[in-house]
Amino acid sequence: MELQQLLDHLLFECHHSINHISINGVTDSSMEVEPGYVFVAIKGYQTDGHDYINDAVAKGAAAIIGENEDQGLSVPYIKVANSKKALGIVSSAFYQNPSQNKIMIGITGTNGKTTTSYLVKHILDHLGYSCSLIGTIQNIVNGEKTTTQNTTPNALKVNQLLSQSNDDVVIMEASSQGLAEYRLEGITFDICLFTNLSHEHLNYHGTLDQYFEAKSKLFSKLKPGGSAVVNADDYYGEKLINQMKEREVPVLSFGENPEASIQMKDFKLSYPYSVQLKEGMHSCEVTSPIPGYHNLFNVAIAYACAKVLRASSASICRAIESFPGVEGRFNMIDFPNGSTVVIDHAHTPDAVINCLQTSSESKNGKLYHVFGFKGDKDTEKRKEMVRISAEMCDHYILTLDNLNNVPKEEMIQALNELQANYGNEKGEIVEDRTLAIEKALSLSKEGDWIVISGKGHQTYQHSYHFPVKSDKEAVLLLKEQIPEK
Template sequence: MKVSELLQGLIKKENLTMYEYLDVSGITDSSLEVKRGDMFIAIKGNTSDGHFFIDDAVAKGASIIIGEEQLDNLPIPYVQISNTRKALGIISKRFFKEPAKNKILIGITGTNGKTTTSYLVKHILENNGYSCSLIGTIKNIINGRTVPSVNTTPSSLLLNKILSESDDQVVVMEVSSHGLAQDRVEGIEFDFCLFTNLTHEHLDYHGTMEQYFETKALLFEKLKPGGTAIINVDNFYGEKLRDRLKAQGKRVITIGADQTADLVIAKESFGQYALIIESNISFELQSSIPGLHNIYNGLMAYAVAFQFCSNRNDILSSIKHFSGVPGRFKTFHTQEGVTVVVDYAHTADAFFYCLTAAKKRGAKRVTHVFGFRGGRDESKRAEMMSVSAELSDLFVLTLDDLNGVSEDKMLHTLHHLNHSIGNGKGLVISDRTAAIRIALENSRRGDWLLITGKGHEDYEEIHNFALGTSSDIESVQTLLKLHESYG
C-alpha cells in the first residue's frame, strides 16, 4: 500500500508527494516482527521505547520509519509525528481497509463486570441468530475460533488485524482504561458503548478517580452518529456520564435501582432474581450466576440485546440459561456440603458483591482466600481488607502475583493489614495452594469458601505445596479429587 495514503492527514499535504511512489508490504510496532518492505512505527511504552530499536528495524529491511523524535542520517525515509500511538491506530485502520465499517461494534468499559457482560451479550445474540466475535480479558473468539488474549484491549494494530479477519456480524469488545489511555482503539467507532460501573482501581496508573473516570469516558466519544450509550446509573460516575452524554444529544439507555432509570431493578431476591420495570411493563430477570452484580451484568446485556431482537422472552431465556464465564463465580460443591467459589474479584466492590452473594445464598460461614498483586495499586488494599474482614467469618491472606516484589515484603504487608484492619482474626499463609487446602479442610457443611483474585488466570509464582497445579480452579479440582480418594 502506498505510504502517501497511509499518512494522509498525519503530515502536511505538501509533504505527501514525496511518498507517492513508496509502497509498504506491512506495518508493525515491534522490531522483532519487521520484514523487508515494512513500515516500522516506534512507540514509547511504559517499559521500553521503540525508538531504541529503529536501527534493528532498518537492518531487517524496513522501508520507512515513523517516530516522535527528531532523527537525522537514517539510510531510509523517516517521518516525525507528534503522537505515534494515535498514528498507529489511523495507519492500521487504513492498511486493513477500514475493517470495522461493515460490522456492529459493542464496546464495554467499567471497573467490574466487563468480561461477564461481554460473554452474556455474545451468548444472547448468538442464540438469536447473530454471529459474534469476542475481544477481551480471557481470550479472543473470532469466527468461532479461540485466539489467546495478551491484553484486555489489544493494540490498535492487532485490533484492526483481528477485525479484518472476522467474518462475524457483531464484535463485542472489552475496552480497558489502559487501552483508552494508550489509544488502542484510535480510529474505531462503536454502535453501542456500555458503562458497567466505576470503583477504586488502577490509581497507580491514573492517579485520581476523576482522571480514571475521564479516561473511561473517552470510549463514549467514539460512538458512531446515532449510536447508543447504555449506562448503569447506580453510582456517581454513571450519573455524571449520563448527564454529560444527554447534554451532548446522544442516545442514552440507563439501568439501575434508581427510579429514573429506563430499566429499573425494582426488587431482587437472593442476588439471582430481579423484578425489572421498563416503562409500564414489568418482567422477571433470572441470572444463572449468583450475586447482585450479575443482575446488573444481565440487565446491561439485556439492554443492548433488546436493540437487536425485540422478543423479550427469548433474551430472558438466554440469560437464564447462560453457562457462565471461566473464572467468574466458578462454583464447586463438596461431598460434605461445602460450596467453593473461584472468582476474579480483585477490588473492594467486587469483594462486597461476591461475599454478599454467599450470605444471601444461605452460607453458614464464609471463608475468604485472597491476596494482593505486587507492583499494583496499593491504595485500594485497605478497603479490600476492610470489606473482607467485615463480611467473612474467616479470611486467609496469601500471595498473588508478586510482579518483582519480594515475598518477604509482601508477607510483611499481609501481616500488617491483618492486624491493623482485620484485628488479627485472619490467617497468613504464603503458599496459595496450601492456603486453599487449609481453608477447605476447615470448612463444614453449609459453609462457603471464596477464593478470589486469580479467576481464570494461571499462577505466575511457584507454590511449594505438592499439588502440581497451575491455577485456583485446578487446585480446587485436585483437592476435591484427593478428598474423594482418601476421604
C-alpha cells in the same frame, strides 16, 4: 497500499518524499519487520522502539514512524507527536477501517466487563447473530479461540482481528489503560456500555476523576447514530448520562433509579435469581442462572444492549436463562464434605463485597475467604479489601498472588502490615497460595462456603507447594483429599 494513503489522517512532519512508496504491512515490533513494512517506534515501559529503528531499516522497512527527531535515515521518517495514537490511525487505514463494517459493541467499567461481554455474546448468538469477542479471558473470532495478554490489545492487533473476522458483531472489553494508551484509536462503535466505576488502577490514573475520564473516552468513539447504555445507579454513570445528553447521543439507562430507561425492581436473590425490568408501561421478569445482586446488573445491561438492537424482551429473556456462566467468575464447586467453593476474579473492594455478600446469602454455615494482592499494583485498595473480609467473613487467609517483580519478602511484609493495621483475630497469613487454599478447605464443614478470589481464570506465575497452575486446579486436586460428609 501507498504510504501517502496510509498517512492521510495523520498529522506529521517528514523531510523525505513519500510519493509512490508501496506499503506491505504495519508493525510496532522490529522483530516482525519485513520488506515494505512501516515500523512504528513506540516508547514502552521497559523498551523504547526508537532504539530498534536501524534494525527495522536493515530488515527492509519502507518507512519509520516515531516521536524523536529524524536521524537522517535512508527511508522516510514520519515524526509524530504520539506514536501510540499514530499506530491506531495507520493500522485502521491499512486494514481499510474494518470497524466500520461490523456492529461494534464496546464495554467499559471497573467490574462486570467480562461477564457482560459473554452475556451479550450469548444473547446475540441466540438471536442469530455471529459474534466475535475480544477481551480479558480470550479472543473469539470466526468461532476460533485464542489466548490474550491484555483486556484490550493494541490498535494494530485490534484492527488485525477485525479484518480477519467474518462475524456480524464484535464485542470488545475496553480497559481504562487501553483507552488512555490509544489502543482503540481509529476504532468506532455502534453501542458503548458502562457498567460502573469504583476504586481501581489509581496507581496508573491518579484519581477517580482521571480514571473516569479515561473510561469515558470510549463514548467519544461512537459512530454517528450510535447509542450508549449506562448504569444510572452509579455516580459516574449519572455523570456520563448527562454528558451523552449534552452531545445528543441516544442513551438507554438502567438501574433501580426511577429515572432509568429500564428500571430494575423486585430483586430475587435466592435461586432462581431474577429481577423485574420495567420499560415505560412494559415490564418483564428476567431469570438469571448466575447468582448475585451484582450479576443481575450484568444481566440488565446485556438485556439493554440487545434492546438497542431491537430484539424482543421474550427472546432476550429466553437466551439469558440458558447462559452457562464465565470461567473464573463466581464458579462454584461442591465438595464431598458438603461445603461449597467459589472461585472468582474479584480484585477490587466493590467486587469483593459483591462476591462475599452473594456467598453469605447462600451459606448455611461459615464463610471463609482466601485472597492476596498482585505486586506493583494499586496498593490503596488493599486495606479496604482486608477490612471488608475481616468484617464479612468468619475466617480469612491472606496469601500471595503474582509478585510482578516485587521481592517476595516485601510482599509478605505488606501482608503482615495489612493484617496488623486493618485485619482482626479472624485472619491469618499463609504465604503459599495452594497451602492457603488447603487450610481453608480443611477448616470447612457442611454448609460452609469458601471464596477464593483475585485470580479467577488466570494461571499462576509462580510455583507453589502443590503442582498446579491455577486456583481451580488446586481446588480440584484437594477435592480428592477432602472426606465425604
